[in-house]
Structure formats: C-alpha cells, structure tokens
Amino acid sequence: MSSLIIQTSFLGDTVLTTPLIAALAARGPVDVLATPAGATILHGNPAIRALLVYDKRGADAGISGLRRVARRLRDGRYDAVYLAQGSLRSAVLARAAGIPRRVGFDTSAGRAFYTERVAFNRTAHHAERLWRLSAGNNAAAPEAEALRPRLYPGAEEHAAVDALLGDFAGGAPLVALAPGSIWGTKRWPHFDALAAGIEEARFVVIGSADDNGLAASIARAAPGRVLDASGRLSLLASATLIARCTALVANDSAPTHLASGVGTPTITLFGPTVPAFGFGPLAPRSESLGVEPLACRPCHPHGPKVCPLGHFQCMRSLEPSRVVARLRILLVPPTAS
Ligand code: SF4
Numbered sequence: 001m002s003s004l005i006i007q008t009s010f011l012g013d014t015v016l017t018t019p020l021i022a023a024l025a026a027r028g029p030v031d032v033l034a035t036p037a038g039a040t041i042l043h044g045n046p047a048i049r050a051l052l053v054y055d056k057r058g059a060d061a062g063i064s065g066l067r068r069v070a071r072r073l074r075d076g077r078y079d080a081v082y083l084a085q086g087s088l089r090s091a092v093l094a095r096a097a098g099i100p101r102r103v104g105f106d107t108s109a110g111r112a113f114y115t116e117r118v119a120f121n122r123t124a125h126h127a128e129r130l131w132r133l134s135a136g137n138n139a140a141a142p143e144a145e146a147l148r149p150r151l152y153p154g155a156e157e158h159a160a161v162d163a164l165l166g167d168f169a170g171g172a173p174l175v176a177l178a179p180g181s182i183w184g185t186k187r188w189p190h191f192d193a194l195a196a197g198i199e200e201a202r203f204v205v206i207g208s209a210d211d212n213g214l215a216a217s218i219a220r221a222a223p224g225r226v227l228d229a230s231g232r233l234s235l236l237a238s239a240t241l242i243a244r245c246t247a248l249v250a251n252d253s254a255p256t257h258l259a260s261g262v263g264t265p266t267i268t269l270f271g272p273t274v275p276a277f278g279f280g281p282l283a284p285r286s287e288s289l290g291v292e293p294l295a296c297r298p299c300h301p302h303g304p305k306v307c308p309l310g311h312f313q314c315m316r317s318l319e320p321s322r323v324v325a326r327l328r329i330l331l332v333p334p335t336a337s
Contacts, residue, residue: 007033021048273303291318
C-alpha cells in the first residue's frame with residue numbers, strides 16, 4: 001500500500017509528523033508533500049520514499065498551482081493520503097489528485113472531503129495525534145520513544161556546524177538558547193539573565209537572522225561565552241548544532257521540536273500557551289515551565305503579538321532563577337541506573 005502525507009503546516013508540526021511517517025513506512029512506501037522549509041527539515045529521513053514540495057505561498061500559489069501539484073500527485077497513484085495539515089486547500093488537493101482513501105481529523109476545515117475522520121484528541125501530544133491518523137484512537141499508546149520525532153542531519157550539516165563552532169567547542173558545557181518566536185508574546189524576556197546566571201556554561205544562540213538583536217543582547221550579558229548562530233545555519237544544521245549541546249532552553253517554538261528530533265534535553269518556556277495544547281518537548285529529561293496559576297493563561301492558541309492585558313505576567317514573572325536551577329540539573333550527566 002502506498003501512502004502520501006500532506007503536511008504543509010508550521011515547521012514544528014512537520015517535525016512532529018515523523019513518528020507518523022515511520023509508522024506508515026512499516027506498511028509500504030510513503031511520500032510526503034511539504035512546504036519548502038518543511039522539505040528541508042525532513043531531508044535524509046530514510047522512511048520517506050519521495051519528498052515533494054508544495055510552495056503554496058510562492059511558485060505554487062493559487063488555483064493554477066494547486067492544479068499543477070494535484071496532477072503531480074495523481075501520477076503517484078497513492079492508495080491513501082493522510083492529511084496531517086487540515087486546511088480546506090489540502091483536502092481539495094487530495095481529492096483533485098484522485099486519491100481514494102483520505103484520512104484526517106474530524107475537526108479539520110477540510111473534513112467534508114475526507115473518507116475517514118479520526119477524532120482529534122485535545123489532551124494528547126500532537127505527535128501522538130498525528131500518529132493516530134494511521135493507528136486510530138483505539139490503538140494502545142506506543143512506547144514514548146516511538147512517538148519521539150526523528151531528524152537525520154547529514155555530512156553537510158555536520159560540516160557547517162564544525163565550521164561555525166571552530167574553537168568555541170570543547171571545555172565548558174554548551175547550551176543552546178532559542179530566544180525568538182514569530183509570536184511576540186511567546187518570547188521569554190529573560191534569556192540575558194539566564195546566560196549571565198550560569199557562569200560555568202557557554203551558549204549558542206539558535207534562530208533566524210531576525211533574532212540577531214536578541215543574540216547580541218545575550219552576548220552582552222555573558223561576554224566571551226556566547227556564539228551567535230542565528231541566521232547562519234540551515235534548519236537541519238541548527239538541529240545538528242542543538243544535538244551537540246548538553247541542553248536547549250527555548251520558547252514554545254520550532255527549536256523545541258528540533259531538539260526532540262535529535263534527543264537533546266530541553267526546557268521549554270510557556271507563556272500565553274500551555275503544554276496541554278500538545279506541543280511540549282519530547283526528548284528525554286525535558287520539561288516545560290510556566291507561571292502557575294495565572295488566570296489569563298492560556299489566552300491564545302499561538303500567542304498574540306502583544307499581551308492583551310498589558311502586564312505580560314505569563315512571561316515576565318517566569319523568573320530566570322527558576323530556569324537557572326532547572327538548567328543546572330541538566331548540566332549534570334544522568335547517573336547510569
Ligand atoms: S493575557 Fe495573560 S497569558 Fe495572555 S499574553 Fe497577557 S499575561 Fe500572557
């Protein structure tokens with residue numbers, strides 16, 4: 001049985017789709033349709049037969065682009081498509097591609113075009129929700145490791161990280177920090193204090209070029225102990241760099257999932273969102289931190305640009321000393337049991 005997975009959502013969702021990809025690959029060939037960025041992060045995944053790109057906001061935008069992609073998919077003669085991204089556009093695409101079995105969530109905007117609807121479990125981790133598109137909701141939950149995402153950096157990514165780290169590698173423990181987020185209120189404002197507060201560690205700042213200012217501020221707080229990698233690595237190379245680190249501290253954003261994909265212990269800081277949404281870290285020894293109780297949390301599915309109440313207590317009150325204490329635990333290697 002050949003399968004197609006359509007996943008053209010956010011980068012983190014794409015990473016969290018890898019357990020579903022692995023499960024379907026055990027039954028037959030699996031192709032994945034992803035955004036250009038999503039295809040980049042899935043590169044090298046041995047469970048994927050073909051990685052197809054749908055540039056829905058660029059070269060494939062509009063009806064003509066959708067028709068073109070549908071024709072390409074039709075050539076694949078898939079038995080089933082799994083709609084990991086639930087938009088009406090993806091559903092129309094699957095239908096236009098003539099794929100007879102179309103499986104998606106019962107809450108998705110495109111559900112009218114599905115032939116099978118799987119209940120969207122609001123209390124499960126999103127990696128498990130996606131995995132259940134193939135397993136169904138009656139299947140026993142698999143081992144945690146089966147639900148942990150997997151990324152597969154190659155020689156190119158390792159070479160890029162070697163070149164970036166240079167003499168910075170070695171010596172004190174290396175900690176990755178991911179201070180950015182496209183959602184303004186998801187950005188924890190105390191990364192500077194965290195770096196200043198752990199003198200025994202060195203830090204690499206992960207992110208896009210948009211995060212250069214945040215990285216510079218962190219570097220000023222911990223002179224000589226911070227390397228700014230923001231905007232200097234591909235997504236998969238960023239995951240490679242995270243894999244070289246003892247731990248990652250991140251907002252509720254894509255780097256958390258990159259770390260899950262390479263098994264780096266992660267502290268994820270939640271403000272306007274909560275782990276119960278299903279996007280917490282999955283690497284061993286990881287944890288989520290947030291301000292509890294705070295009546296206004298959560299206030300938004302993603303995080304508004306600015307705090308609607310003006311005080312931004314969900315992030316401001318998440319004390320650096322609390323994160324420092326938890327990070328220090330991760331800097332101590334686990335004892336063999
Ligand atoms: S309303 Fe509350 S949860 Fe939302 S951004 Fe403001 S402080 Fe955070």
